[in-house]
Amino acid sequence: MPPDSPIALCERHLAIAGESASVSFGATDLLPSPCLLCRSRLGVRWPSGWLCAVCEWPYGEIPDTDLPPPRVDVVYYLRFDDRIKIGTSVNPRQRFAAIWHDEVLAFERGDRTLERHRHEQFADERFARTEWFEASIPLREHIETLAGGIDPWSRYARWVSEAVALRG
Template sequence: MHPLRLVPDCLVPDCGEPAATGALVALCADHLALAADSAAASGCEDVLPSPCPACASRLGVRYPSGWLCAQCEWRHGEQPDADLPPPRVDVVYYLRFDERFKIGTTANLRQRLAAIRHHELVALERGDRLRERMRHAQFARTRHAGTEWFAPSPELAAHLASLRAGVDDPWAQLARWRSEAAALRG
C-alpha cells in the first residue's frame, strides 16, 4: 500500500479494501451495504405520512418494506374494513380517586371514564367481568363495602406496578390492543 494514498482504507479491521467513493464513513462498498441493510432492518422513527387509521397516532417506523404505526403497529396504507364495527376489546381498568382505587370493566373506556369521577387512570389489563370479579376477590380484604372501590394495599400496589411495567400510557396500550384485534379478525 502506498503511503500517499488519498482514498482511505475501510475502517473494518483486516478488510484492506478502499473506502467507497463519496461515503460519509470510511467503509468499503461491501461493508457500507451491510451497514445500510442493518440500519434499514431496525427501522427509522419518523412522522407518518398521514395519521394511523387504527389509533390516530402520527408517529411511525419506516422500514424498506413500508411504514408501521409506532403506537399500534398498524401497517400504514391498510384501511380497517369500514363494513365491520370496531373490534370489541374488554378491559379491566384501575382508577385512582384520592386514596381509593376502583377496579371495573368496560368495552368503551372513554365513555365509562367520563361517567366516573377520578384523578388518574392507573392501569389496564385485558379482561371481561370474569377477570374483574377475580380481581375483586383478590383484593377483597381492602374493598369498601358494597362498592368497586378499594383502599391502597401493598398487594394492590404490587399488582398495579406489574401492570404498568413497560407501559408509558394506558391509552396507547388500549389502542395497540384494538389494532391487534382488528388485524386478527382480518
C-alpha cells in the same frame, strides 16, 4: 475504518451491510404521518412498504370504517382521592365519563372473570359491597407492574388497533 465501528469494515462496506440488514430485518424510523389506527409515529420500513411499529398496520392502508369497532374487554384501575376502583368495560372512555375519578392508573386485557378474580385477590382492601379499594401497597404494586411505565391510553389504543389489524 471508523474508530467506533462495531466490526472491522470501512464506512462504505458498513453502509452496504446496514442496507442489507434493513432489507432482511426492516429499518425502524418515523412514519411519514401517524398510523391511521393507533396514531403512533414509529414505523418499520421494508422494501415492500411501511408497517406501524406499534400495531403492525400497513402504512397508507385505510381501515374499513363500515365494520363495527372490535370488542376489547379491559379491566381498569381508577384513582379517586385515596381510593382505587377496579372495574371492567369495553368502552372505557364512555364508562369513565360516568365515574368520578382523578386518574386512570392502568388497564389490563380481560373481562368480568378477570375483574372478579382481582376483586377476590384484593378482598382485604375492598370497601364493602363496592368496586372501590383502599390504595394498599400490594394493590399499588400490582398496578405499577401492569402499567409498566406506559400510558394506559396508549396501551388501550394498541390493543384496539391490533384487534382491527387481526380482523383484516
